[in-house]
Amino acid sequence: MPRTAHRPIRWIIPVFLAPALLFYTLFFVYPAIDAFRISLYDWSGFGINAKFIGLKNFAEALGDQYVRLSLSNNLLIMVAGGALLFTLALYFAVVLTTPTVKGRGLLRVVLFFPYTINAVGIAFLWLFILNPQFGLLNGTLDDLGLDKLTQIWLGTRGLAMACIIWVIVWMVIGFYTILLQAGIENIPQDLRDAAMADGAEGATLFFYVTLPLLRDVLAVAVTYWIIDALQVFTIVYALTKGGPAKGTNTVSTYMYSVALPQDAPILRFGYGTAIAVMLFILVVVASAVYFRLIRREAVEF
Amino acid sequence: MTTLKQIAQSSGSVQSIQSEHWALRALKTLGRAVFYYVPSLVWLLIALVAVIWLVMSSFKTSREIFAGVWDFPKSFYLGGYIRALAQANMARYLLNTTMLAVVVVGVLDIIGAMASYVLTRYRFVLARPILLYFIAGMAIPGLLVVVPLYLLLAQLHLLDSLVGLGIVYIAVSLPFSVFVLTGFFRTIPSEIADAAVVDGASDFGVFWRVAFPLAMPGLVTISIFNFLGVWNEYLLALMLISSPDQTTLPLGLAALRVQQQMTGDWTSMFSGIVIAMIPSLIIFLLLQRRLTGGLTTGALKG
Numbered sequence: 001m002p003r004t005a006h007r008p009i010r011w012i013i014p015v016f017l018a019p020a021l022l023f024y025t026l027f028f029v030y031p032a033i034d035a036f037r038i039s040l041y042d043w044s045g046f047g048i049n050a051k052f053i054g055l056k057n058f059a060e061a062l063g064d065q066y067v068r069l070s071l072s073n074n075l076l077i078m079v080a081g082g083a084l085l086f087t088l089a090l091y092f093a094v095v096l097t098t099p100t101v102k103g104r105g106l107l108r109v110v111l112f113f114p115y116t117i118n119a120v121g122i123a124f125l126w127l128f129i130l131n132p133q134f135g136l137l138n139g140t141l142d143d144l145g146l147d148k149l150t151q152i153w154l155g156t157r158g159l160a161m162a163c164i165i166w167v168i169v170w171m172v173i174g175f176y177t178i179l180l181q182a183g184i185e186n187i188p189q190d191l192r193d194a195a196m197a198d199g200a201e202g203a204t205l206f207f208y209v210t211l212p213l214l215r216d217v218l219a220v221a222v223t224y225w226i227i228d229a230l231q232v233f234t235i236v237y238a239l240t241k242g243g244p245a246k247g248t249n250t251v252s253t254y255m256y257s258v259a260l261p262q263d264a265p266i267l268r269f270g271y272g273t274a275i276a277v278m279l280f281i282l283v284v285v286a287s288a289v290y291f292r293l294i295r296r297e298a299v300e301f
Numbered sequence: 302m303t304t305l306k307q308i309a310q311s312s313g314s315v316q317s318i319q320s321e322h323w324a325l326r327a328l329k330t331l332g333r334a335v336f337y338y339v340p341s342l343v344w345l346l347i348a349l350v351a352v353i354w355l356v357m358s359s360f361k362t363s364r365e366i367f368a369g370v371w372d373f374p375k376s377f378y379l380g381g382y383i384r385a386l387a388q389a390n391m392a393r394y395l396l397n398t399t400m401l402a403v404v405v406v407g408v409l410d411i412i413g414a415m416a417s418y419v420l421t422r423y424r425f426v427l428a429r430p431i432l433l434y435f436i437a438g439m440a441i442p443g444l445l446v447v448v449p450l451y452l453l454l455a456q457l458h459l460l461d462s463l464v465g466l467g468i469v470y471i472a473v474s475l476p477f478s479v480f481v482l483t484g485f486f487r488t489i490p491s492e493i494a495d496a497a498v499v500d501g502a503s504d505f506g507v508f509w510r511v512a513f514p515l516a517m518p519g520l521v522t523i524s525i526f527n528f529l530g531v532w533n534e535y536l537l538a539l540m541l542i543s544s545p546d547q548t549t550l551p552l553g554l555a556a557l558r559v560q561q562q563m564t565g566d567w568t569s570m571f572s573g574i575v576i577a578m579i580p581s582l583i584i585f586l587l588l589q590r591r592l593t594g595g596l597t598t599g600a601l602k603g
Contacts, residue, residue: 020416027472031449139370
């Protein structure tokens, strides 16, 4: 809402800004800055034990094999999960924007509802579906006579990572589909009509008209995914707690298990926070680099 | 497959469309139907099967759960729900989470609207820097602040309390809320507010009587998102809450799982998941359009 003429003192400005600024600064910005200080300490969380050790936490993290393993799991989720996610999301976005397809409203609901319900609940639902003794998946395979295919789904690192990726994709696909759908709907219909008049249809229309014009929206969506994939916590922690043998940890779950271990009495707040700071820097750098790479003149309609 | 391909190639040739053989047209229609409907139906089936199995299992006894995945529950057994709600405290967690979400959403609506209004309506030097300062918070991951917040709340004696957790939720939700609300306030023509000023309304009066009501669609959007955010948040709650009477739903569900692992009470776990899902499912189904609409404005205008 643009501005009115200038008057001496507008009390409304400081009065209305103060509460939001106060909450936000004190309980979000200040802790975020404080994280950088805490990461320089050997600190178990209680004042007396804090010892300044400079960058030693960061040096330790760089040499920690579990940090590397966790990060490689994040990258696996980002790349393999991203390939699956965007193939499906693009497909569903095309279906949802095709006027002749029936039941699009229902499809939209089915795609999007997992995004809105409790992530812990979703993880536990899949934990039970994948349960080797009474789970839906093994049980159904048995009933179909395919008992050779039954697995201890979360028992080995490879399978467990595949399951984690599946559950994450299942949960977030609605969000990405709806972003891409909005992108397709924003492409002026006359552009598509013109292409169709020239004889383009189906795959040709998609790859030569829709996809190039969707580039900017796709870039935004991929940036969101990079940020999400590097920060995955809830699904992994609720499904596997990072196991078996710490093999499915992501950086977030590993950081949590280091800072507040459930099985050991030693809290490592300084070290855990150093890992969080490194992840934060990685997220900022990765999304900035990606955005730089794909940037070019925006397509104007 | 090869025939389909050959047919597709021949159909691309110069021969006129009218002379296409009826079999060819039928095949094309079939191909199109398979492409558009089969994967969508598979997805529908997965979701349907998962949810039906979940609800079915929540009415089975533990013995029935192990008997066969597709056996129908023999006597709609309610023990799981009773134990989840009473013994495992799910009723308490539901109440805690609902109260927390309502307060957090209400406070965010009011202080978020106040800040966003001032930032868009008045021209002053700091308006733009302050707006950027708020929006920059969208880039701060929760993981970065968990330990500092733990230490801060411990100092303020707000650790392990819903009040402390609520304050944190308000703080971390402000960037998104201000981002969306400033977008909405910008679309309200200034003439409306100016007319109220001419009619003698004070600065505050213009806000409460004119701008706030006009920003309702934006307020609804952020309310839904903030409500679901509080309802589903796990990492911060896990770090900042430890006692059962301050526990929120995601934490409570995780606690129920630990308890169920020790007692082998699978039924109450299935029931617990259903209980945790129902409220957000209802909100989603009621406000679906608004939710997805708000999501695209929020996510793409950045």
